[in-house]
Amino acid sequence: MDLIPKVYVPSESEQRWYEQWQRDNAFASSPSSRQPYSILMPPPNVTGILHFGHVLNVTLQDIYIRWKRLQGAESCWFPGMDHAGIATQTKVEQELKSEGKTRYDLGREAFIERTWEWKKKYGGVIDQQLRTLGASCDWDRSLFTMDASASRAVQHVFIELFDEGLIYRGKRIVNWSPVAQSALSDEEVVFREVHEQIYTMRYHLEDGSGTMLVATVRPETIFADVALAVNPNDERYTHLIGKSVIIPLRNTPIPIIADEYADPTFGTGVVKITPAHDPNDFIVGTRHNLPMPSCINPDATLNDMAGEFAGLDRFVARKRVVKALEANELLEKSEPYTHNVGFSERGDEAIEPFLSDQWFVRMESLAAPALKAVQSGDVKLHPEHWIKTYEHWMSNIRDWCISRQLWWGHRIPVYYTMDGTGFTAAASEDEARKKLNLGADVQLRQDNDVLDTWFSAWLWPLTTMGWDGTPESGKEIRDFYLPTNLLVTGPDIIFFWVARMIMATLKFDVKKRVPFTDVYFTSIIRDSKGRKLSKSLGNSPDPIGVIDRYGADAVRFTMIYLAPLGTDVRLDVDEKTQDIPSMELGRNFANKIWNVARFLQMKKSEQRDAEVRSDQEIANAILRLQYDATWLKYRYEGVYKDIKAALDDFRITEYSKLLHEFIWIDYCSIYVEKLKINLEFLEDQNERAKYLEFAFSIMENLLILLHPVMPFITEELWHGLFSKPTDVSIGNSTPHASVPTPDEGIEERYHTTGQAVLLAVVESVRRMRSELNISPSIKLPVVLEADGDVVEFLALHIPVIMSMTRANSVSINIDPPLGKYTTQVVRGVNIALEVGGTIDVEKERERLTKEIERLQVLVRGVSAKLSNEGFVAKAKPEVVEAERKKLSDWTQTIETLQRNMDAMASTPQ
């Protein structure tokens, strides 16, 4: 057999295996007789590139997909890409800008054409990056949200909701982005604290009988004022209700009205009503049937209503207006003021509340069943505390503004008569005519707007499975994979996407299924200062660069090792080098696995010179190997169970920790170290092979268990160690819950206690040596004093103890120990290390005294507990028993230590 190379080079191996997997169609899945398991990948934006949020997200999904595949499920991971309306259009417009053009120069059709070209050229970089990371998606099922079938589904859904009256058109105040020149949904707006000025203006009464003081932060909107409102119970102003005031600078009269909205305790108690530029004023305006003029254009400049200020940007206009007010003695005062202002999540500009015609979805009837699905547990959220947030949003749901004044997206399938009086939603102009009972010669025009990107995303569970609106489309796929088993995503899009997918799938799936049964909300990745990773802060290294340095396996492993469910992850990002040093954790682990594999392989091919060993020595070594195999088997079985449970409960960090600890400590540091020692006594190749085979069989299972998180190195080693054909993947094998030992029927009585005592003894001797600064090259005699069962086991392991503690002799229960010893008592074993003339008797005495005192404190504690009647009466019997055992163990230990001290006193110096 060829030995695996001395050093593992992740980059080479990783690329090679991913290509192999693709050649073998290793991730393809289709309905079969096997148990289905499926995950929908949150479609990355077509403009997107991989960041560490994705790395965590994708790794988690891949772990489950691969894990279930190992368990024999028909595992399918549906990938895809989102057309990302605003983001993509912005990219292309920027490109145009550099050519000195705007989208209007091209016109709608050419612009869309150009965007498709952009997509072809630059879009989907992330697709390739996901492969680098090792994502085992069924790439043949990849869907783009603007693909024909998905577009048909979007159209179908729109028309159906329209016909049901759940989609309506209305003139409303919406969140307007002056940069994108489009409406945004409430979810796309983020509020930020802003320090501005609040201005108190004078509105003169029309009859000249006085002045009203009104505070505002937006004096530039006064031109669209339609009223002043006072609280009907505000005695200061009741006599003025019904009178009129003059709008400053505009000299137009507006009425003073009474409305509860005016808060007498705020400012002057008088509020100006500007329905076109403030959502609350809009409500008041509607209530009082007031006109709703706008003085601001879609690009946030003032219009003609603003007279001399027309054409100025809103913020420039504000300053000018204030100046003008001052000049005309219309400004009472100006004070600093801090309040929240909405900003576009994407473009970072202040949102302009804007009165316009938009399309909305009535959410109430859609939300009700979706709320129930979560409350009933049909859809389970992890961590559970998100349920509260979900409930709150769903029970206070507001209508969803779905129209966007963009060109890139699904165009709204609504057709209008040329005079605009008649309109309907339809799949084509022809159909619209039919629905409107119009003749074939009547011309119609289609709505100019496109739909919110999330309007296609909420259909993801259906469209990825081939649904295009017709009942039969994708039926076979949906009947097999739906509901999908798991959705992994960030909690930031719980409303944007998760909730809406539940609504849409319950509504439009023929069988009214939920889209998924479990949702795992991932952590947010932050830097060491707690800031979110972001390009602009420079604290977001390119994952591909980090993967180049450490390997994809290492990055994957480290991420889940550090990212427990529900809490944020902090990474030690080095901004200068764009490095994340903690990735060493995963890299070192990979290195460890690689090396132990290499070691076992070396042992296997090792040629033995015949050494002279007595039959007894050989028999003892075999007995030790048998005990160790039994011990490892039980440890393995326990870990296997724990891993399975951890993954079932979404304790993903636990999964990685279990493997890390078992492989590093139990397998490498304990089992293989002892194997190394014991094999020295065996020359018979068959006999050696037997125990090496066992080590390999555990190793194979560990590789399989590790495969979901470290797919590449496990594949590499699996082939390297077990000579598997290239086109067979570890991803299709199965980890065993139990592994047979080479010799069945071996006594199990030592497999926990014996090993524990043995290891404790070894540790104890090492500690004594270390504390006395004894060089590793010096070999010293060890004397053990023990009784009971364990004596036999320790005696059997003398060669192991010698090797592990660098002892030149180990004697058990010889008496009395002569010479100069340092001693410790561990698990009932009195351990003495002979250090000859180097011992400091005073120091040793001090140490023993201290240890005895420490134990006496513990004994007092336990005694008190045991003499407490309440404890003895009420605690579980096994707990009481355990305390009694502690008491007797510690008492015994104290006695032994005391004896050691006395012996030391009588030892000649």
Add this chain to the structure above:
RNA sequence: GGGCGCUUAGCUCAGCUGGUUCAGAGCACCUGCCUUACAAGCAGGGGGUCGGGGGUUCAAAUCCCUCAGCGCCCACCA
């Protein structure tokens, strides 16, 4: 204003339904080792009254109340 979460070693975090020497891991730090699988390693070590206070209990890092600090979500007062 409403809701949710977090606070355990210098740092990042585990500790599930209270009880096994339960106060842990990784990193960092200190000491000693290039012991032919691994210095990306091995052996050993120091360091925390589990945010403060109160309560329930025989028993609290764990359950309850309260206070403080931090963070997130929702709603947004001119």
